[in-house]
Amino acid sequence: MASFPAVLQSEWTKIRTVSSTIWTLIAALVVTVGVSAGLCAVFNATFKDMDQAQQLTFDPTVASFAGMTLGQLAMIVFGVLVVGSEYSTGMIRTSLAAVPGRANFLLAKLTAATGLALIVGLATSFLSFFLGQAILGSHSIGIGEAGVLRAVIGAGLYMTLTALFSMGVATILRSSMLSLGILMPFFFLVSPILGAVSATRKVAQYFPDQAGSKVMQVVPGGMDSAAAPYGPWGGFGIMALWVLAVVLGGYFVLKHRDA
Known part of the structure; x- marks a missing residue:
């Protein structure tokens, strides 16, 4: 049986030699930083036009992550491709034949991909923050202020967990197209719509994206966000x-179903 370090090295080689996975991570960084910078410029230019309540609850830290939604899209695609590409090409059979220990196989794959997502996520969050604050000018906030460093690190961790969540879903469904067909509508349609409707908001606030994004906030209820318990x-x-639930579900499927 192959040792875990050897399996981890193999999974790292797979990820770095597939251009689509690397480009999705680059896209996550570039799109998040670029869109966030553009929106910070808009916030700075229109700040005086905001009503008093909006000015008082303006959260410059959240503003610097305004492009996170599009960056999240790239992280979802990355997570799905890391797992789903082996199923779509049929290489999963070869991989499992080389690494019969399915727990080792899945752990190595998730560890390699999550480590890379963490590096990109933190680089994205810090770049977005510092560039955004530079653009916000007099409306900016320092990283040493209460809660700001936590929010910046939290933004990077949020992107990382988004990728890991997508890997878990792809492991359960064993299909890139099906996984994207479920994750995209959920993150970009179902969750935002249910979160905006008062009758369903109490349920939607426990969805992974809405709950996890709270770690990026410094001003409670800032930027017109709903209060949470x-x-x-x-x-x-x-x-x-x-x-954790979807990763364990993915392991259960991998362990009990044929490739």
């Missing part, structure tokens, strides 16, 4: 539980 790290913990 949990704090920043509480929301992040809820997202982590969702991720």
Whole structure:
């Protein structure tokens, strides 16, 4: 049986030699930083036009992550491709023949991909923050202010968990197209719509994206966000539980079903 370090090296080689996975991570960084910078410029130019309530609850930290939604899209695609590409090409049979220990195989794949997602996620969050604050000018906030460093690190961790959540879903469904067909509508249609409707908001606030994104906030209720019955790290913990559930589900499917 192959040792875990050898399997981990193999999974790292797979990821770095597939151009589509690398380009999705580059897209996550570039799109998030670029869109966030553009929106910060808009916030700075229109700040005086905001009503008093909006000015008082303006969260410059969240503003610097305004492009996170599009960056999240790239992280979802990355997570799905890391797992789903082997199923679509049929290489999963070869991989499992080389690494019969399915727990080792899945753990190595998730570890390699999550480590890379974490590096890109943190680089994205820090670049977005510092560039955004430079553009916001007099409306900016320093990273040393209360809660700001937590929010910046949390933004990087949020992107990382988004990728890991997508890997878990792809492992369960064993199909890139099906996984994207479920994750995209959920993150970009179902969750935002249910979160905007008062009748369903109490349920939607426990969805992984809505709970996890609270870790990026510094001003409670800022930027017209809805109040939640949990704090920043509480929301992040809820997202982590969702991720754990889908990863365990993926392992169960991998262990009990043929490739």
